[in-house]
Amino acid sequence: MIRFGCDYLEGCHPGILERLRETNMEQTPGYGRDTHCERAKELIRRAVGVPEAEVHFLVGGTQTNTVVIKSLLSPCEGAVCVDNGHINVHESGAIESTGHKVLPLPGAEGLMEAAVLRRYLEDFHSDSTKEHRVQPGMVYISHPSEFGTLYTRRQLEELHAVCGEFGLPLFLDGARLGYGLMAPGTDVTLETLAELCDVFYIGGTKVGALFGEAVVLPRPGRVRSFRTIIKQQGGLLAKGRLLGIQFEALFEPPQGGDAHDAVYFEISKHAVQQALRIRKAFEARGIPMLYNSVTNQQFPVLTQKQYDALGRDFSFELWQRMEDGRLATRFCTSWATLAANVDILVSAVGGL
Amino acid sequence: MIRFGCDYLEGCHPGILERLRETNMEQTPGYGRDTHCERAKELIRRAVGVPEAEVHFLVGGTQTNTVVIKSLLSPCEGAVCVDNGHINVHESGAIESTGHKVLPLPGAEGLMEAAVLRRYLEDFHSDSTKEHRVQPGMVYISHPSEFGTLYTRRQLEELHAVCGEFGLPLFLDGARLGYGLMAPGTDVTLETLAELCDVFYIGGTKVGALFGEAVVLPRPGRVRSFRTIIKQQGGLLAKGRLLGIQFEALFEPPQGGDAHDAVYFEISKHAVQQALRIRKAFEARGIPMLYNSVTNQQFPVLTQKQYDALGRDFSFELWQRMEDGRLATRFCTSWATLAANVDILVSAVGGL
């Protein structure tokens, strides 16, 4: 059985394990006040191109979303997101557990459209009963989206503009950010995000680390007592250096290379390339994709027969039952996906 | 500089790193639904002597306390603990952030006394305005306490009896549990805890793991949807196997050994032995201890001169300024403490 079910099937990039081993007996202060965290933050500041950016490390995605959203909102405010947004669907009510409603808008293949956001905000502000409603207090988006789709720079600029007009901070969930940054044809870079978002995070868990997410606040001081909020939400790792060491390994440029040659980008690129090989194989066989993803998740829509056939040798996720009886599925790649395994899958798809 | 400042200065026991390396390319389901977690749970069930016990793995202590307390309390209930309890002092209001008050009682060297608890509960229930007060909904204790002190089996039985009488679940925070279990003279075992507590956890972060705490519910089904509450609170690790692998390494008995010969116990014993050597050295020099700790934390009360002298070669924590100008300090040992370094400290203390 070759597994394509998700992007956190294996441990971590071997370089990280190696660094954990090398540093194991170092004695460091706790809670991220160590030199590895300092170095990793510096590397991330360089990668995003903002020397004064504030960087914080947390353990996981739900935690990160919760901490950021809780720290940005006033009591009666909610977070606007697309209806299939991760915080609205798959985080067990983590946002609501901090007292805030998620305000869902219809999405376009998982992406929020600036025009839809603007209409919602205009309608809200023209509603004479708006005082009795949850106040939109921020905007949450994901890049890549839950469906593997990507914003263009232009789309982010438009969202940024609407947010600015209505005074709402823009927060970008980058749990799979690497796969977005290395997708062919994208014009969105880390620098773009630092320019257009108030907060975003660079996901490690799904991109080569054992765990870990790096929150970036390009304008420092945006949030008061952020570390204490992290602690309160259970996200301040005692041996915080583990996060620093991992992000050092991911963002340290190779000898003579520049920031964008670091492991994080290299392994993301690999995963995307393998995913696109899979997509191409399905499309060559006349099998359509549910979404137009150019990142590490691919969503072929199979007949039951195709589904059963592939299921014998490969594991993948059943995503959605279509009304016509076909089955939308999800195949994921990651830093750990072997090209040889993709070869076998491609061949199997060709023979469907 | 030799460091005794806390018990999470280093990475993890080398056996854990080794297992992480060996298992790195295994493909496993996420969120703790893997065979490593299953095996680790089984090992813990054996160690506590309750085959049907429910075991859950979380990342850190604050998170664990928050999840357990939130899952046990009704909206207007609070958690009773001693005034210097970790949840009352050093968790940034994590418990209150879930809507619950911490109800502090005066402690005796960090321990809760059954008589004090009973008097508080009797007073509460005889108060005609009790409806307007936070209802005591559970009892939280730590073993070892914040001050390194230990309950006896008898004391736990008494607390258990009072809790039973008033219908309150008893939750024991075992962030440093190993050091308590291996302290000389203790009559409290894992089996004792399984018998007398409704919930307790076995700390990994401070006892040899990179991170991780194992929550044990000896009576399964005590809490509804516990995993979803963990997820909601940001504590369900995507690569959950990391927790399973670590607790496997800590609780797997050696060839031919029994459950209590596992690494967890062995390294805890080592740390306690080194701590007691340190205590003995101070006492031999006529330096008193702030608390009567027989675990891995020791609290010598130094003159300013002694403090300065030791500070030149060793790092340790300033715990409390005494009214007479002396300085109470904390020295910690752990699985990683080198006997050779303790030799140097012992010698330095002798020369004060």
Added chain:
Amino acid sequence: MIRFGCDYLEGCHPGILERLRETNMEQTPGYGRDTHCERAKELIRRAVGVPEAEVHFLVGGTQTNTVVIKSLLSPCEGAVCVDNGHINVHESGAIESTGHKVLPLPGAEGLMEAAVLRRYLEDFHSDSTKEHRVQPGMVYISHPSEFGTLYTRRQLEELHAVCGEFGLPLFLDGARLGYGLMAPGTDVTLETLAELCDVFYIGGTKVGALFGEAVVLPRPGRVRSFRTIIKQQGGLLAKGRLLGIQFEALFEPPQGGDAHDAVYFEISKHAVQQALRIRKAFEARGIPMLYNSVTNQQFPVLTQKQYDALGRDFSFELWQRMEDGRLATRFCTSWATLAANVDILVSAVGGL
């Protein structure tokens, strides 16, 4: 200007004011521990036909919904309701502020359909990722709905059955309950609600009182420490007798009459009769209703010209802009609506 904008335009039924005056200098214990509250509870127990029912008085509707929902749910559970349910739309995130998500289902003219609820629950329980989702923990419905529509006894039985099957308590918001009970043709009585709901409330604010809602728990002991939760949520009125006195006035049967001849029913009937006169006038003029309401709210869909014409002498609410440019409106009646004013409106509608 004659006002039909809402059902809380005036003070209260004169009988209530009179009782407040008569009792003003009585000295009573606070927080609802007085004889008026006892008497009012007894009258309500008789009206609902459950001698052992638990009755609690709160000040307002949002408060009541929040207290009941907060007291019924575990941390990771949410309240299922129709998408236009009051708690989902017009309560400023009160439910979420207690940590719980509102789980919206599509409604049918404001009503929840048992088949839709069942499908949702079946889908939820067959979802392999359900652990990562908010757990449905209760069902919230309104009778009358936000759109003035009513459940039949049969429909409530079906909802009750689905709730029972999935172990979910059923909570009915009766902010406008009187108008539902006195609607022509309904087969739903207070006894029906006591039989089929786990909790419901009898609204006073919109049905003749200055303020006040009576929560009924037909099976006593369903919720632990309910009064303390009310206090915690700011709903325990210091001069609690004000609620008792008002519900006494509303539910005391007249001399020689039975429970269902009390003021509450009489004034509700009046309001419904006036509302149906209004509806009839619009329909006679060929003006359609947005919803099929037989209660005190009517929703005629007007042309702009009709809207402007009526707006000169009457105030009413603009409810919704239709896609074809017409304007759906809301006209409300109450205990205070004068038949003479309805005469004038009916005449004006006839002349449109």
Added chain:
Amino acid sequence: MIRFGCDYLEGCHPGILERLRETNMEQTPGYGRDTHCERAKELIRRAVGVPEAEVHFLVGGTQTNTVVIKSLLSPCEGAVCVDNGHINVHESGAIESTGHKVLPLPGAEGLMEAAVLRRYLEDFHSDSTKEHRVQPGMVYISHPSEFGTLYTRRQLEELHAVCGEFGLPLFLDGARLGYGLMAPGTDVTLETLAELCDVFYIGGTKVGALFGEAVVLPRPGRVRSFRTIIKQQGGLLAKGRLLGIQFEALFEPPQGGDAHDAVYFEISKHAVQQALRIRKAFEARGIPMLYNSVTNQQFPVLTQKQYDALGRDFSFELWQRMEDGRLATRFCTSWATLAANVDILVSAVGGL
């Protein structure tokens, strides 16, 4: 039985009932958007001497404290108050239910001392682990305190100065404010509070109204979306005019009189005078007071025999059992206390 047990035994000042009757059939918009609320706010602005002050009406004290504190604090911040403060003891964890810890300081007869506050804040900010503690985010005091004692203007200035230095808003709970303002010898006026507090409220429930508290924010715009937070917390009364009408009745100056001749002050003065007659009677009999209260609550410390003797004809509150077996009690007066009843009590005390 003549009752002195609390200050909310009766309904309301007759002038209020009369106004409720006169205005009963007026049709007004809901939620406090009516002319009575506007007028009442204007009268309060004049009484506090700040034409631009923001005024909001809520129903009860716990609700008001919760709304104000929730609206002022960030997620990891707590409210500093004296250990016997109402929010710490008698509000069922209302503050904690919004996610915030109450941070108790030792009080001096119920009052917070500036020096104690300063020492606490300095200690906090010099603690190297302060990141792991709840951040002090505001200061809560009561005037009169729970024990009937009063701040001097000088003491409030000192608290104001410390708050200013540490950037903390100062919130004053005025549930019994009238009795403080009319106490003999006080130099604290409404203008003082407007100058020195960031938020305070003028209590109605315990000072002549059926219910109602008026929150004053002397610097408008201090809190974003305050009305929506009130709604979210269940405090926005549908028939908001009831609050406006009551505060109009309490604060409308008499013909030819000025703001401080209004009913609110007149009835407060009456209550204080009767309370001081009671105090004088006890002291003349050699019975000591537990606290030095010059407001409407008096705390004589009785022998068991005296307690029993008075208990035959009067009801009052048992406040605290003294270590020597005596019983501290509480006698309250209010706007409704009859001088004739106080005569009878005074006479009875003389005969003890």
